Amino acid sequence: MTARLVRQAQAGDGDAFVSLMSQYKIDMYKVAKGILGNETDVADAMSETLLLAFEHIKDVRRPEYFKTWLIRVLINVCKDMLKEKKRCGVTDHILDRGAPDTAQENVEFLELLAVLEPKSRILMMLYYGIGFNSRQIAALLGMKSSTVRTGLRRAREQLKMELERQEAGT
Numbered sequence: 001m002t003a004r005l006v007r008q009a010q011a012g013d014g015d016a017f018v019s020l021m022s023q024y025k026i027d028m029y030k031v032a033k034g035i036l037g038n039e040t041d042v043a044d045a046m047s048e049t050l051l052l053a054f055e056h057i058k059d060v061r062r063p064e065y066f067k068t069w070l071i072r073v074l075i076n077v078c079k080d081m082l083k084e085k086k087r088c089g090v091t092d093h094i095l096d097r098g099a100p101d102t103a104q105e106n107v108e109f110l111e112l113l114a115v116l117e118p119k120s121r122i123l124m125m126l127y128y129g130i131g132f133n134s135r136q137i138a139a140l141l142g143m144k145s146s147t148v149r150t151g152l153r154r155a156r157e158q159l160k161m162e163l164e165r166q167e168a169g170t
Contacts, residue, residue, distance in 0.1 A: 006063035017057065021050060024067055027130050028074055034113055034125030035078040045081055049074040071130065072140050075122065082118065115162050120155040127152055 002023070008016035028049065032042040052073050060069050109129070113121045122141070126132045132140065134148040141148070 002066055003063035006057070006060055006066045010058050010060065010063075017054060020066065020070075021053070024070055027067070027071065030129040031071055031074055031122075031125050032078055033110055034121050034129060035075070035118060036081060037110075037114065041081060045074060045077045048077045052077065068132075068136065068140055071126070071132075075141070112159060112162070116155055116158060120151060120158070123148060123151045124155050124159075 002020070005016045005020050005023075009020060025046070028046055029042065032045045032049075036042050036045060049070070053070055056073075060066055113124055116124065123137060126137045126140065127134070134145050134152065137143070138145040138148045
């Protein structure tokens with residue numbers, strides 16, 4: 001289904017492109033929220049990604065990997081936004097905890113991820129939030145699978161310590 005929509009969008013079918021974006025908007029939101037945190041930046045990143053995807057959909061060589069390609073574009077946009085913030089003197093990136101989410105579990109998950117470094121947040125979001133496996137994440141981020149697994153293990157350990165700290169404090 002996705003491959004057919006990609007081919008149609010590559011042929012200039014605007015409705016097919018809209019269908020593709022609708023199909024992946026929740027996954028895109030989760031990734032952007034996990035990386036950037038606040039709703040304004042998430043909206044900007046998603047808009048920029050949508051524009052880039054529209055402009056470059058003909059560059060997708062294997063339509064069956066469209067989702068991976070789209071998430072990679074989004075991650076690059078988010079990384080560029082974080083770099084720009086650092087250049088502008090913003091060194092602390094704080095999660096916008098007041099933003100409404102569709103489910104309480106998502107809010108708690110995102111708040112928990114806020115204690116992690118951006119690279120660890122990306123790994124956790126792709127693995128748990130989107131459902132990619134370590135091999136897919138490695139291909140997406142240009143890393144070794146073993147590096148991804150190690151990063152996930154360390155992130156889980158850090159989250160476990162944070163949860164234990166929070167439980168001890170209550």
